[in-house]
Amino acid sequence: MNWKKTLMNFAKQKRAIVGLEAAIILIAFVIIAAVFSFMVINQGVFATERGKTVIQEGLKQASTPLAVDGTMFVKTSADGANVTGLLIPLKAYGVKYVAMWENTTVVTLKVGANAWANVYEGVDSSNQTGDSFSDMLSGVTQDRAKLYIQNSNGDETLDSNEKGYLLISLSADNAASVRAQINVEIRLEKTAPLSIEFNIPEAMPADMWVNV
Secondary structure, three states: OHHHHHHHHHHHHHHHHHHHHHHHHHHHHHHHHHHHHHHHHHHHHHHHHHHHHHHHHHHHHHOOOEEEOOOOEEEEOOOOOEEEEEEEEEEEOOOOEEEOOOOOOEEEEEEOOEEEOOOEEEEOOOOOOOOOHHHHHOOOOOOEEEEEEEOOOOOOEEEOOOEEEEEEEOOHHHOEEOOOEEEEEEEOOOOOOEEEEEEOOOOOOOOOEEEO
């Protein structure tokens, strides 16, 4: 009788040990599954956020926050035979401000058969469009573009409540003749360029600003 009782007690202990091992294995599987699920969810959230960032960057690079705001003008020479200046009114569109720093902005210019990779010289904060644009063109010996900001707060950004005037000066050697095609491309950092194209009128009055 005693050996039977001892055998039964041993069998019960063996089953308890097997049950404990099974429970430990089950808990280990649950922990591994939880960790794996967390990794999958975390990667999914990261991928979603990264996708949103890529989409936003793509939309930003596919559009431009600059727009032509008003009539463009050209300044004729003293005899009216050619053009020595271009004036393009600009406005920030759909954003609070547009950075117009010299080291991040490129203005490409093409006048007839001549072209310049970059003529932009930044924002001219010394004048708030109080002086005549004709005075700003006088004595110019090189081709360049400067931005003048009306109601400027003094920085080198074009705010949504400000208006910019891009003044492009043409030297006497590169003055645009009548019927010449003008191409201006304003490229900001990480955005699509604003492209402007027009032709110089066939007949123009002398020494005047003429709308195009």
